[in-house]
Amino acid sequence: MWKFNWNMSREKWLLILAAGVCLMILAFPAGRGREAESTPQQESGGTSAVSSGRSYEKDLEKRVEEFLGTVEGVGKVDVMITIKSSEEKVYRTDRNESDSVTEETDSAGGSRSVRTSDKEENTVLTGGGSGEEPIVEKELMPEIEGVVISAQGGGDARIQAEISAAMEALFHVPQHKIRVLKRVE
Numbered sequence: 004m005w006k007f008n009w010n011m012s013r014e015k016w017l018l019i020l021a022a023g024v025c026l027m028i029l030a031f032p033a034g035r036g037r038e039a040e041s042t043p044q045q046e047s048g049g050t051s052a053v054s055s056g057r058s059y060e061k062d063l064e065k066r067v068e069e070f071l072g073t074v075e076g077v078g079k080v081d082v083m084i085t086i087k088s089s090e091e092k093v094y095r096t097d098r099n100e101s102d103s104v105t106e107e108t109d110s111a112g113g114s115r116s117v118r119t120s121d122k123e124e125n126t127v128l129t130g131g132g133s134g135e136e137p138i139v140e141k142e143l144m145p146e147i148e149g150v151v152i153s154a155q156g157g158g159d160a161r162i163q164a165e166i167s168a169a170m171e172a173l174f175h176v177p178q179h180k181i182r183v184l185k186r187v188e
Contacts, residue, residue, distance in 0.1 A: 059145060060084050067173075071154065074169075076162050078155025079186060086145035095127040095138040149180040158185035 064082040071080045101121045108114040128135040150170045156162040163183040170181045 059090065060086055063147075067150075067152075067170075071152070071166065071169075074165070076156045076159065077166065080155075081153040081186065083151045085148040085150075087148045088145055090145055091143040093140045093143065095140040097125045097127055099123040147174045147176050149182075150174065150176060151182045151184065153184045153186040155186045155188075157183050 063084050067082045067084070068080050071077050071082070099122070103119045105117045105119070106114065107117070126137045129138050130136055152166055152170070154162065154166065157166075166183045167178055167181045170176060171178060
């Protein structure tokens with residue numbers, strides 16, 4: 004059995020105390036308070052991106068339905084478009100790069116070369132005070148994954164080919180990702 008010796012040296016007590024403090028620090032997760040504050044912002048940003056993607060899909064679907072409704076032989080149309088990702092914004096940035104090389108020789112004849120490289124990138128902001136916003140250089144719309152169309156005239160091979168060719172031309176989607184089906188009333 005263990006017999007605890009209360010007559011330890013001062014260094015041993017300090018060592019035990021330091022180990023206890025380290026264990027207490029490790030017991031608290033790092034940045035826990037910050038995660039709780041930032042999570043709602045991240046979730047709302049993610050939700051916004053998803054709803055933005057859904058509205059983009061719905062707008063495209065509506066435009067295609069209106070367009071195909073005017074084509075002879077197509078008839079009534081329902082369109083479903085899927086996208087790969089959400090909209091992406093590219094922000095304007097300032098880039099600063101600097102390189103320097105320093106060569107040194109000491110009195111003993113030895114030489115040394117030191118190369119230093121600094122790169123800095125900052126997002127350009129517009130506005131003043133607390134209303135600053137980044138400058139959007141370009142917006143990349145989501146890439147279309149696939150298109151499915153249900154049309155009254157979808158049973159006719161000629162109409163299917165015309166609709167498929169139109170979707171290829173509009174969205175640059177390969178033919179194997181476009182399906183035209185016969186609509187059933």
